[in-house]
Amino acid sequence: MTAALTLEGVNKRYGGFHAVRDLSFQVGKGSICGFLGPNGAGKTSTIRMILGLQPATSGRIEILGADDGRRVRDRIGFLPEERGLYKKMTPVDAIAFFGALKGVPLGEGRRRAREMLEQQGLGGASRKKMKELSKGMAQKVQLIAAVVHRPEFVILDEPFSGLDPVNQQGLEQMIRGLAADGATVLFSTHVMQHAERLCDKVVLLARGRKAFEGTVDEAKATSRRFLELEGAIDPAQAAGLPGVSGVEVISEHDGVRVLKAALGPGGRGQEALKAAFLGGLDVRRFDLREPSLHDAFIDLTGDNPDQDQSVKPAGQEAAR
Amino acid sequence: MNRTLLIARREYAAYAKTVGFWLSLLAFPLFAVLGGAVPILIKSSEPVRAVAVVEEGPQASGLAAAIRDALGRDAERQQEIQRRASEAAEKATGMPAGGPGAAQGAFARLSGPRLRIVETPAAIAAAAPGEARDDAVRRYLTDETPKADRLDAVVFLTRDAEGPAARVWTARATDDTVEDFVRDALRSANRKAVFEGAGIDPAVVENAEKFRPTISVFSPQSASGGEVGLRDKLPTLIGMAGGFLLWSLIITGASILLNSVMEEKSNKILEVLLSSASPMEILTGKVLGVALLTITVLIGWGGIGAAGLVSFAPETAGMIGDILLTGGMLGWFAAFMIGGYLMYAVLFAAIGAFCETPRDAQTLMGPIMMILVIPIMTMSMAMTTPDASAVKILSWVPFFTPFLMMARLPSDPPMLELVGAMAGMFAFALFMVWLSGRAFRAGALSDVKLSWKSFAGAIRGGGN
Numbered sequence: 001m002t003a004a005l006t007l008e009g010v011n012k013r014y015g016g017f018h019a020v021r022d023l024s025f026q027v028g029k030g031s032i033c034g035f036l037g038p039n040g041a042g043k044t045s046t047i048r049m050i051l052g053l054q055p056a057t058s059g060r061i062e063i064l065g066a067d068d069g070r071r072v073r074d075r076i077g078f079l080p081e082e083r084g085l086y087k088k089m090t091p092v093d094a095i096a097f098f099g100a101l102k103g104v105p106l107g108e109g110r111r112r113a114r115e116m117l118e119q120q121g122l123g124g125a126s127r128k129k130m131k132e133l134s135k136g137m138a139q140k141v142q143l144i145a146a147v148v149h150r151p152e153f154v155i156l157d158e159p160f161s162g163l164d165p166v167n168q169q170g171l172e173q174m175i176r177g178l179a180a181d182g183a184t185v186l187f188s189t190h191v192m193q194h195a196e197r198l199c200d201k202v203v204l205l206a207r208g209r210k211a212f213e214g215t216v217d218e219a220k221a222t223s224r225r226f227l228e229l230e231g232a233i234d235p236a237q238a239a240g241l242p243g244v245s246g247v248e249v250i251s252e253h254d255g256v257r258v259l260k261a262a263l264g265p266g267g268r269g270q271e272a273l274k275a276a277f278l279g280g281l282d283v284r285r286f287d288l289r290e291p292s293l294h295d296a297f298i299d300l301t302g303d304n305p306d307q308d309q310s311v312k313p314a315g316q317e318a319a320r
Numbered sequence: 321m322n323r324t325l326l327i328a329r330r331e332y333a334a335y336a337k338t339v340g341f342w343l344s345l346l347a348f349p350l351f352a353v354l355g356g357a358v359p360i361l362i363k364s365s366e367p368v369r370a371v372a373v374v375e376e377g378p379q380a381s382g383l384a385a386a387i388r389d390a391l392g393r394d395a396e397r398q399q400e401i402q403r404r405a406s407e408a409a410e411k412a413t414g415m416p417a418g419g420p421g422a423a424q425g426a427f428a429r430l431s432g433p434r435l436r437i438v439e440t441p442a443a444i445a446a447a448a449p450g451e452a453r454d455d456a457v458r459r460y461l462t463d464e465t466p467k468a469d470r471l472d473a474v475v476f477l478t479r480d481a482e483g484p485a486a487r488v489w490t491a492r493a494t495d496d497t498v499e500d501f502v503r504d505a506l507r508s509a510n511r512k513a514v515f516e517g518a519g520i521d522p523a524v525v526e527n528a529e530k531f532r533p534t535i536s537v538f539s540p541q542s543a544s545g546g547e548v549g550l551r552d553k554l555p556t557l558i559g560m561a562g563g564f565l566l567w568s569l570i571i572t573g574a575s576i577l578l579n580s581v582m583e584e585k586s587n588k589i590l591e592v593l594l595s596s597a598s599p600m601e602i603l604t605g606k607v608l609g610v611a612l613l614t615i616t617v618l619i620g621w622g623g624i625g626a627a628g629l630v631s632f633a634p635e636t637a638g639m640i641g642d643i644l645l646t647g648g649m650l651g652w653f654a655a656f657m658i659g660g661y662l663m664y665a666v667l668f669a670a671i672g673a674f675c676e677t678p679r680d681a682q683t684l685m686g687p688i689m690m691i692l693v694i695p696i697m698t699m700s701m702a703m704t705t706p707d708a709s710a711v712k713i714l715s716w717v718p719f720f721t722p723f724l725m726m727a728r729l730p731s732d733p734p735m736l737e738l739v740g741a742m743a744g745m746f747a748f749a750l751f752m753v754w755l756s757g758r759a760f761r762a763g764a765l766s767d768v769k770l771s772w773k774s775f776a777g778a779i780r781g782g783g784n
Contacts, residue, residue, distance in 0.1 A: 051595050055767060070598065078595040084587030088334065100326050102594035146592075 003062075004029040004184040005050065010059030012045050012208075018122055019045045022060070022210040027186055027201070033178045034195030034216075035188040035296065037205035044081055046205070047157050050186075051078060064153055074103045076192050077144055077151035077183075081158045087131040089116040091141045093116055093147050096128060101148035109148060118145045120170070136167035143174060147183075154178055156187035162196050172198055192293040202293070206301035215294055223291035223299040227261040227269050229276070230285040235259060245269025254285070323597040324605040331580065336616065345617050349624040369435040369472035371498055376449060376478045383477040383484050390505035391532070395433060400486045400532070422551025434497055435472070443473060454489075461491040466725040473498040492623075550636070555643050555730035556703055562653050563699045563727035567623075570660045570722065571692065573614040576669040577606060578681065581672030581760075588674065589763060590764040599761035603753075607665045614661065630709060652729055655742060660722030671754035673763030674775065684775060695723035706731035716741050718748035 005027040020042040037043050047131040048054040050061055052069030065071045085094045093288035095116070096109030104112070115125045120140050124135055133141065139162070145153055149305060156175070160168050175198055181186050189195060195202050196216055204212040204219065212219055224245070232255050239247045245264030249257055263269060269288040276283050291299075335341045335404045350609075373384045390765050441460060458464075460471045476487040484506040488499050502721065508529065515525045537548040578647040629637035644650045667688075675681040694714065702711045706728045715724035715733075721741045725733070761774060 048727075053591075072597060076595070078701065080588055080590065080591040080595075082588040083590075085587050087336070087587070088338075097326065098592065101323050111541055142592075148707065159548050161711065203336070 002029045003027065003029075005062060005186065006060075006062045007050075008060040009048070010046070010049060010061060011049060011057045012042070012049060012054070013057045019208050020049070020056075025203045025210060025213045027184060028104075029184050030182055031200040032185045032187070032198050033100060033174065034184055034199035034202040034206065035187075036190065036192060036195055036202055036293075038190050038200065041190075041205045042208040044157055045154055047078075047188060048185075050155065051076065056217070056305075060264075071266060075152045077102075077148040077149065077154040078155045079154075079159055081188075085130045085138065085142055085145065088129055090127055090129060090210060091122065091133070091144075092126045094141065095145045098145040098273050099148035102151075102306065104149045108155050112148050113144065115143070116148065120144065120174070130248050131300070136163055136170075139163060139167065140170070140174075143171065147178060149182075150183075152184045154183050154187075156185065158189055159187055160189060168194070187307075189263040196293045204297055204300055208298075212296075212303040219293055219296045219300070220291050223261045223296040225267070225269065225291055226289040227263060227272055228287040228289055229259045229261060229281075229283055230256065231282040232256055232281065233259060237279070237281055238276075241272040241279075243269075323601045327597065327602055327605025328609035328612065331606050332612045332618070335576065335610075335613050341613075345620045346624075347543070348621060350420075355630075366434070368433055368471075369495075369498060370470070370485035371437045371473045371475060372471055373436050373437055373475045373477065374440050374442040374513070376446065379479040380477045380484075383479065383486075383506065386484075386509035386512075387475070387477070390501070390508055391435070391437065392500075396530075397532075398433070400533050404453070412696065415463065433503060438471070439621070440474075457489045461489060473489065475502055477506075483513075483538050541679050542684075551639050553635075554639055555649070558643055558649060559730040560641060560699060560703045562649070562729075563619075563695070563702070563723045566653070566656055566660060566691075566726055567695060567699075567723050569614050569618060569657065570664050572617070573610050573661055574664040575609045575612065578672040578675075578685075579678075580610070580667040580776045581669050582678070582681065585673060585764065594764055599764065600757050602764075603666065603669055603757055603760050606669060610665065611661060616731045618657075649729060652738075653726060655774060656722035656745075657727050659742065659745040659749050661754050663718065663745070666749075666753050666756035666760075670763060671757035671775070673760045674766060684772065691719065695720045698724055700725045702727035702731075706733065712737070716744065718745045721745040 003026040007026075008024050010020060010023040011018070023042075023046060035043055041088045045054065049056045049070070050063055050069055050221075052071075052073070061067065061069070063069050064075050069076065089167075092110050092113045096106050097112035099109035099112065100106050113121070114126055116270055117123055122137055122140060125137055125141075130138060130141070139159075143156075144157065146156075159175070161173060172194065175185055175187065187198075188193075193314070199216055201215055202212070202219055203210060212222065227241075227244070228250075235247045235249055235257070238259050238261050239242065241261065242266065243263050244261045246258045246262045248262070250260050251258045261272065263272065272282075273286060273288075275287075373387055374380060375384050394470055428532070433530075441456075442457045444453060444460060447456040460469070460474065463470070465471075472491050472495075474489040476489075478485050486502050486506060488502060490496075490498055512522070512525050512529070521548050539548050539552070542548045542552040552784045581590070584593065591604075597605070626637065629640065644653075667747070671681055671684050698711055698714055701708055702715075702724055705711065711728065713722060714720050715728060715737075722745065725738065725741055727739075
């Protein structure tokens, strides 16, 4: 797949603070790539460098064939992390204005705005002022404003933050729609579930460094699966089951234990269970737990993606 | 449409579409008219005070007559002022002589009598001097007496060893109109008595009292080369007004820009704009949009002022037009406006890019506003003594050049000084555009708390 975005050995320093370290990854044309990491991991700094809003301290960035995002800004759509539109403008005027900045004539921008608002169920709100819209509605309007010029590359910084589950689902549909129309989507988030559902590829970032680049399945495969067993089972017996690489006692009450048996590489849960039943182990309850992207992140980085890593050195802006 | 013009258009429309903008545009001329009309209204609505005058004892004989004479002379003097005002108004407006013009009416209302002497009520006149008479007076000054018979003041005249004296009872303790009038009248009566005592003819004394000198002012700089008229004073007044107008417009425009950028920063719109346009395009667009607003305000104020002048004082309007156009003052005004606005607008916009609330901006705006008071204080000096060293030096400081040079313009400063200061102002304005562009770019994406240190750091780093 041809790369729409390439980063090679990118570094970003703010004075003495090293926000992004030796970052390299690629995003293929027409794919949805999740840029994952806790707050403060360096995602926003990287996005700003990709857009050309901030220069990289070192390294190379190529987006849509240009070595500076500013040269292809009309082909990029951007939704920033903290969102806002002109409060006194109507959604149609706001969308048309941002579209015009990207080269769409105002009249055409208004026509597209009405059409897209209608598609998103916001036709009734098109004449209201932005300040009269709910947060979810305003966020949809802002996403429309970011893509009204039909960009080839869409960058969304924490697009799901602050949205209720219904609106999150709607936004996921919009992102899928963009990719279906041929756009490349890079979105940052610290909520792994969205990435798990949406992404063809993920890049995991922690403390400014890349921890992983690949598909969601590849990321999950790096994490261990567990077989949870409950009953009067000796941990040593559980450890002897085929494919089990280690056992941890979660709880114990009146001789009944809950055990977490980690499956080693290539280990299959069904075989371990079959052996447990054939061996006469007192298994009263079992559960085969597949690792989530969240688990994979923790395994790969040693960090919790929900934990804030923001560092604000004196006199410098926070690396987000 | 290119990005700069799009941003300028949005910026202009954001304000021009609001009712508040047009109300504030009309507010200035409205308040200017009110500012002039309110004193007239207050004066004209002042009641003519009813005053009773009582001579206490034979030694006070003649003092009541002196008060009446003073009142008569005052009325004559007011009529003379009215006549002169009427003449001046006729001259300025070109209205036919004898017509009851607005100015004449206003002066008539302003210069009407402030008090009238009424007959002393019998209860006061008949009361025995002392406590009984004072009690009677109290009743006539308060609502114990029906409104029609009530008095505003009662004056008891007497004469002691030093000369005429008076006790003034007044309905309102804070109203000193009667007190002042009686003091002047008694001083005049005493002067007359002293002169007469010295053997001077009373008619001579009276003529001397009435005498009012006629003074004419001449200057080689006047248009006629002789007597100084309104036409000669107008350029200085226009220069001064131009300086204040520039200050007001520039600071208003720059403040609008500061608030606009601050709002976009707090709403996170700046970041979206930066992904669509360069910092310089955004800055230029915003500066241009607010400049158009400022021009709209200027045209609005100018139009209202011109319409008012042409309607009520066409001759003065003609003179002002002549000075503005033939003297090149309008051209200089435009040049100072452009340079001054550019300097302050980009600086305020750059500060706004670091702030999310007006409180954030206070750190830098406080000292800047203090500096901006300097030209206001110096402008009046520039009018009366345009060659003062302080004025000359300060008008070379680019931040003050637009206002002070505008105020100095009517005194014909050397062309070298004028052109040099203007060149310096434009060079500095360009430097400010460069400097503020860097600060704007850094500030727009920065989360740091604004301080002189962070601002200087941003300029050095330019957001990199």
